Amino acid sequence: MTAVVQATAPPTAPATTARRWRAALRRPMGLIGGGMLIIAVLTALAAPLLAPYDPYAPVRVSIQDIFQAPSGAHPLGTDDGGKDVLSSLIYGARVSLIVGFTAAAITTVVGGLIGIVAGYRGGRIGIGLMSITDFFLVIPEIALQIVIVAIAGQSLVNIILVIGLLGWATTARLVRSQTLSVRERKFVQRARAIGAGDAHILRRHVVPAVLPLMIANTVLVISLAILSESTLAFIGLGDPTVISWGQMLNFAFNRGAISAGAWWALIPPGLAIVWVVLGTTLLGTALEDALNPRLKRHHLEKDRSIAIPRSPAAPLARRAAGDPATVLAVRDLAIEFDSPSGPLRAVDGVSFDLRRGETLGLVGESGCGKTTTILGLLRLLPPGGRIVSGSVRYGDDDLLQLDPAEMREVRWSRLSLVFQGAMNALNPVRPVGDQVAEAIRVHERGIGRRGAARRAGEMLERVGIGRRRYGDYPHTYSGGMRQRAMIALALACRPDIVMADEPTTALDVMIQAQILELLAELGREMGMSVILVTHDLGVVAQTCDRVVVMYGGRVAEEADTARLFADPQHPYTQRLLASFPDLAHPGRRLQGIPGSPPRLDAMPSGCAFHPRCPFAFERCPAEVPPPFDLGDGRRASCFLVEQGAAARPSGPHLPEAPRG
Amino acid sequence: MAEPVAVVRDVEVAFPGRRSLLDVVRLRPSPPIRAVDGVSFEVAAGQMLAIVGESGSGKTTTANLLLGLLPPSAGRVELDGRDIADLGRRDLARLRRSVQMIFQDPYESLNPRMRVADVVAEPLRVHRVLGSEAEVRDRVREALGEAGMTPVEAYLHRLPFELSGGQRQRVAIAAALALRPKLLVADEPVSMLDVSIRADILNLLRALADDHGIAVVMITHDLSTVAAYADRIAVMYLGRIVEQGDARSVLSDPQHPYTRALRSVVPVPDPAARRAPQVLTGEMPDPSRIPSGCRFHPRCPLAFDRCLVEDPALRRAGPDHAAACLLVEPPAEGDPGA
Numbered sequence: 001m002t003a004v005v006q007a008t009a010p011p012t013a014p015a016t017t018a019r020r021w022r023a024a025l026r027r028p029m030g031l032i033g034g035g036m037l038i039i040a041v042l043t044a045l046a047a048p049l050l051a052p053y054d055p056y057a058p059v060r061v062s063i064q065d066i067f068q069a070p071s072g073a074h075p076l077g078t079d080d081g082g083k084d085v086l087s088s089l090i091y092g093a094r095v096s097l098i099v100g101f102t103a104a105a106i107t108t109v110v111g112g113l114i115g116i117v118a119g120y121r122g123g124r125i126g127i128g129l130m131s132i133t134d135f136f137l138v139i140p141e142i143a144l145q146i147v148i149v150a151i152a153g154q155s156l157v158n159i160i161l162v163i164g165l166l167g168w169a170t171t172a173r174l175v176r177s178q179t180l181s182v183r184e185r186k187f188v189q190r191a192r193a194i195g196a197g198d199a200h201i202l203r204r205h206v207v208p209a210v211l212p213l214m215i216a217n218t219v220l221v222i223s224l225a226i227l228s229e230s231t232l233a234f235i236g237l238g239d240p241t242v243i244s245w246g247q248m249l250n251f252a253f254n255r256g257a258i259s260a261g262a263w264w265a266l267i268p269p270g271l272a273i274v275w276v277v278l279g280t281t282l283l284g285t286a287l288e289d290a291l292n293p294r295l296k297r298h299h300l301e302k303d304r305s306i307a308i309p310r311s312p313a314a315p316l317a318r319r320a321a322g323d324p325a326t327v328l329a330v331r332d333l334a335i336e337f338d339s340p341s342g343p344l345r346a347v348d349g350v351s352f353d354l355r356r357g358e359t360l361g362l363v364g365e366s367g368c369g370k371t372t373t374i375l376g377l378l379r380l381l382p383p384g385g386r387i388v389s390g391s392v393r394y395g396d397d398d399l400l401q402l403d404p405a406e407m408r409e410v411r412w413s414r415l416s417l418v419f420q421g422a423m424n425a426l427n428p429v430r431p432v433g434d435q436v437a438e439a440i441r442v443h444e445r446g447i448g449r450r451g452a453a454r455r456a457g458e459m460l461e462r463v464g465i466g467r468r469r470y471g472d473y474p475h476t477y478s479g480g481m482r483q484r485a486m487i488a489l490a491l492a493c494r495p496d497i498v499m500a501d502e503p504t505t506a507l508d509v510m511i512q513a514q515i516l517e518l519l520a521e522l523g524r525e526m527g528m529s530v531i532l533v534t535h536d537l538g539v540v541a542q543t544c545d546r547v548v549v550m551y552g553g554r555v556a557e558e559a560d561t562a563r564l565f566a567d568p569q570h571p572y573t574q575r576l577l578a579s580f581p582d583l584a585h586p587g588r589r590l591q592g593i594p595g596s597p598p599r600l601d602a603m604p605s606g607c608a609f610h611p612r613c614p615f616a617f618e619r620c621p622a623e624v625p626p627p628f629d630l631g632d633g634r635r636a637s638c639f640l641v642e643q644g645a646a647a648r649p650s651g652p653h654l655p656e657a658p659r660g
Numbered sequence: 661m662a663e664p665v666a667v668v669r670d671v672e673v674a675f676p677g678r679r680s681l682l683d684v685v686r687l688r689p690s691p692p693i694r695a696v697d698g699v700s701f702e703v704a705a706g707q708m709l710a711i712v713g714e715s716g717s718g719k720t721t722t723a724n725l726l727l728g729l730l731p732p733s734a735g736r737v738e739l740d741g742r743d744i745a746d747l748g749r750r751d752l753a754r755l756r757r758s759v760q761m762i763f764q765d766p767y768e769s770l771n772p773r774m775r776v777a778d779v780v781a782e783p784l785r786v787h788r789v790l791g792s793e794a795e796v797r798d799r800v801r802e803a804l805g806e807a808g809m810t811p812v813e814a815y816l817h818r819l820p821f822e823l824s825g826g827q828r829q830r831v832a833i834a835a836a837l838a839l840r841p842k843l844l845v846a847d848e849p850v851s852m853l854d855v856s857i858r859a860d861i862l863n864l865l866r867a868l869a870d871d872h873g874i875a876v877v878m879i880t881h882d883l884s885t886v887a888a889y890a891d892r893i894a895v896m897y898l899g900r901i902v903e904q905g906d907a908r909s910v911l912s913d914p915q916h917p918y919t920r921a922l923r924s925v926v927p928v929p930d931p932a933a934r935r936a937p938q939v940l941t942g943e944m945p946d947p948s949r950i951p952s953g954c955r956f957h958p959r960c961p962l963a964f965d966r967c968l969v970e971d972p973a974l975r976r977a978g979p980d981h982a983a984a985c986l987l988v989e990p991p992a993e994g995d996p997g998a
Binding site: 185186187189190191192193194195196197200204205208209365366478479480508509510511512513514516517535536537538539540541542543561562565566575576577579580581582583584586587588589590591592593596597 | 714715727729753756757760761763765768769770771772773774782783785786787824825826827832835839854855856857858859860862863866881882883884885887888889907908911912921922923925926927928929930931932933937939940941943
């Protein structure tokens with residue numbers, strides 16, 4: 001479920017292929033690797049120009065010519081045959097690179113084809129192909145290479161074929177897994193529903209998605225092929241008619257370079273191999289990092305994300321402290337996310353109170369900052385997120401001033417969270433009951449294993465799962481059951497405050513009703529306060545006491561539920577209500593709000609709603625409307641309600657709005 | 661009523677279930693999973709039919725039947741008066757053009773690498789219905805215009821990530837419209853969209869039915885979103901239609917206890933209307949273990965002894981209204997409405 005991420009992270013452009021390539025090459029690793037490889041390729045191409053001698057030319061050698069130390073005539077000395085080492089080195093680049101590139105090309109073609117067929121076809125053919133692949137993965141490659149080259153003959157072509165045909169298995173695995181994941185994507189299903197055949201789907205959807213990864217892999221395979229060739233040549237199985245770096249090492253080693261002290265015959269080819277292998281590996285790794293987003297970090301990370309100056313005697317938010325019924329007082333909370341174009345403000349000056357035992361609805365469209373607000377309260381912001389100002393008073397503490405260890409104490413035991421996607425929040429490899437028991441044990445150390453297990457069992461019973469499913473794993477639970485387990489987990493320590501983030505969004509209406517009923521019941525029973533984050537105004541009307549409507553990271557309106565629905569003050573609230581379906585008036589066609597919710601990177605100036613507001617006037621784009629107090633705990637941030645008594649607009653034809 | 665575009669008659673879809681080792685030893689076939697079990701309905705041109713049900717009710721399987729992606733195990737699926745089982749490959753491909761699908765998730769259902777113009781042109785290229793590239797371009801513009809993506813020029817070369825969710829769904833609709841379909845099957849077309857955007861998409865689908873005479877089958881779990889838009893509603897439970905009829909009639913006077921419960925749990929955005937929703941306990945059973953008699957009886961608040969043994973067929977409950985419940989009393993002949 002990506003909705004949380006969408007709602008909290010600033011909308012960044014998913015990298016297109018071209019952008020990713022550029023990103024890979026901008027990294028130092030990619031830049032250095034690419035540079036090293038280009039130097040090697042240029043050297044190989046310009047070998048006749050660069051090399052002082054032609055190593056393939058027959059020479060007559062005398063004993064003095066052998067293993068000559070470096071000199072003006074031979075900058076890297078001479079080898080066992082009296083040949084110039086520098087020239088052999090330069091020409092050797094040709095062989096190494098030819099072997100590397102051709103073998104990698106063979107590997108990519110064979111592995112890519114097998115991977116795509118296995119991944120796309122699946123079924124028996126897929127399983128069969130993957131068994132063959134697995135077989136090739138486990139055989140000791142180098143040993144087989146030696147045997148085959150020894151039998152087939154030591155020609156360059158044989159060497160290339162052997163390296164290429166034995167190395168495809170890794171590529172096949174990679175391509176298959178990528179193909180499998182693309183095949184399951186919705187846009188492929190859509191293409192199939194259109195009536196597209198396999199050829200079309202492969203050409204237009206699968207191959208473009210798989211290709212970048214294959215290319216990155218090919219670069220890595222080049223370095224492996226070069227290493228393999230060097231190894232074969234070094235142990236005497238190279239093509240004796242060509243000069244490669246491995247061959248140079250082999251000759252120098254076997255013909256007395258060490259006893260002659262001729263380091264110059266050994267070290268340069270060694271370094272050349274290292275140079276090319278390092279260059280291709282760096283480039284390949286950089287490409288793979290940029291193109292293969294395998295391990296994305298989870299969006300909830302530990303808190304290291306507070307940019308408020310800390311002082312032991314920080315002035316707490318005392319403004320609301322007078323009311324003992326208030327359990328949580330949020331004041332001027334502001335949260336920013338890092339982005340390439342500078343910090344983006346996702347939550348901007350949000351203030352509200354939560355009273356004991358009440359259910360507060362936090363309502364708004366995606367990207368309005370509601371999820372970010374509650375994650376901020378719990379100090380569980382995603383990476384790149386930062387609280388830049390504000391206070392969150394809970395009891396005598398400001399949660400934003402606590403040190404991380406103190407915060408951990410409070411989190412979950414006093415303030416807990418029911419996540420949106422229950423499956424992602426439960427550990428798939430541990431029984432559900434154990435996870436509930438663990439949450440209890442972490443926060444109540446004295447309770448012991450038995451006690452925690454008993455309480456966890458009671459909790460499962462209470463949420464309607466039943467003790468007998470204590471030992472079952474999350475995947476055996478249905479969606480509704482998982483959400484019940486999530487609630488058991490959140491309430492296990494009897495917290496004061498539960499924040500529920502779209503707890504029923506992915507569930508069917510009947511299950512949704514069950515879950516909401518359960519939450520309300522447990523809230524009453526345990527005297528908890530609940531913050532319910534939702535976009536569903538129906539759910540709010542039926543379950544919440546008070547509502548905070550958010551738009552563009554700010555509070556648009558706050559009121560008790562009855563008043564908000566009966567007499568909405570903010571134009572956004574009015575339009576939102578008009579767009580929501582109501583079974584009590586089934587004939588009423590819905591009215592959408594023109595435009596779309598604002599993106600963090602393009603937040604409108606002044607009142608964020610002004611581009612979509614039918615009543616907007618000159619002041620709206622210029623100034624941010626502060627919350628105007630309308631009495632009875634009711635606030636609206638709109639210039640039209642200024643002075644508390646300004647006549648409420650009755651229709652979109654409102655003539656001159658009040659000025660200044 | 662206009663000619664029906666799609667007719668589904670007594671259709672069953674059964675998948676082979678998992679065989680236990682014992683079954684294999686005894687050479688017994690696996691117990692079938694009946695995803696769809698005797699479903700009949702039809703949609704006419706310009707009409708919007710909502711198929712409402714929870715997950716596991718068989719509504720998505722029904723959609724795949726209409727798209728010809730799944731052969732029925734029994735019964736007939738007729739598109740444009742022809743049984744799809746009788747069609748050869750080529751005719752089937754031609755017929756498929758006239759049925760297009762709109763998916764739930766506009767974030768996932770567009771290839772992130774393809775530009776808007778290519779997404780909309782894809783069905784045209786797949787079916788090679790237009791001769792020249794110029795014709796394809798014209799049709800793409802036309803379809804985008806019909807889907808409300810105006811000015812068209814501003815969107816042609818965008819990539820999906822540059823569009824909002826509502827705009828993406830409009831692109832998906834434009835791609836479906838490019839082939840001039842007679843039937844649109846929309847699977848939860850608005851459930852992933854923001855509330856403020858949903859209305860626009862629903863209004864667009866309604867306009868396509870009204871102005872272009874397209875038959876629309878909307879598949880959803882949410883009665884409230886279809887209330888103002890559908891002409892007819894079919895409520896599915898465990899592979900069967902348990903209630904079907906004129907939308908007004910089904911919503912204002914639901915006859916089947918399941919429909920009543922489903923209607924009562926939809927939260928109404930009116931705090932004054934707090935009422936006791938009829939929350940059913942438990943969840944819909946697995947389609948491999950369909951209860952005996954009336955399949956709803958284990959969860960039905962009104963079940964009595966006959967429900968355990970008798971499997972009720974749809975009974976007439978009004979002029980255009982039927983429900984599969986033993987408690988439904990057919991109205992007397994000539995009874996105006998029910």
